[in-house]
Amino acid sequence: MGGKSYYCDYCCCYMKNDLNVRKLHNDGISHTIAKANYMKRYENPKKILTEERQKTPCKRYFGGYCKFDMYCKYTHYSGKELQELEKLVLAKKRTNSQKRNKGKRWPWKTHLQKGLPPSLQSINPVKLKQTVFELSWG
Structure with missing residues (x-):
């Protein structure tokens, strides 16, 4: 395994690059705990919001320090943080519904056709009748 060190991304520490040391x-x-804290960042905000709303505020955490951290049965979110989390959930819900609605429409049949290049715009039959197709080759 060599003399190089192993770096743990979750704990931000170096250790001997040995199988037994890493397993331990x-x-x-x-x-x-460090890994759970890291993974919590990528958890669904709606799930976090519903869990945290059911809990009462932690007196230890808001008093200064709570040794239970993530495993505390009380919430560590303030009222303002819960409101921000609720806004995040609503914004995510809106973007998801907009994505679903946009996926159902054909992009070339929308009112946005004016912004498309001429080759992608729908054919206008009136202009087609006025077009002269006589070409001289060479």
Whole structure:
């Protein structure tokens, strides 16, 4: 395994690049908590909002420090943070519904046709009748 160090992205620490050392570190509680905190960032905001609304505020956390961190049965979100999370959920819901609505329409049949290049615009029969197709080759 060499003399190089192994860096844990979740815990932001270096350790000896040895299989047993890495296994011991990855099974530890501090690594498990750090990994859970990292993965929580990518969790669905709607799920987080529903879970946090059911909890009461944590007196320890708002008093200064809560040793339970993510595993606390009380919420660590303030009222303002819950409102911001609610806005995020609503914005995500709107964008998802807009994506679904846009997917059902044909892009060339919309009112946005004026912004398209001439080759992509629909054919106007009146202009087609006025066109002279006599070409001279060479």
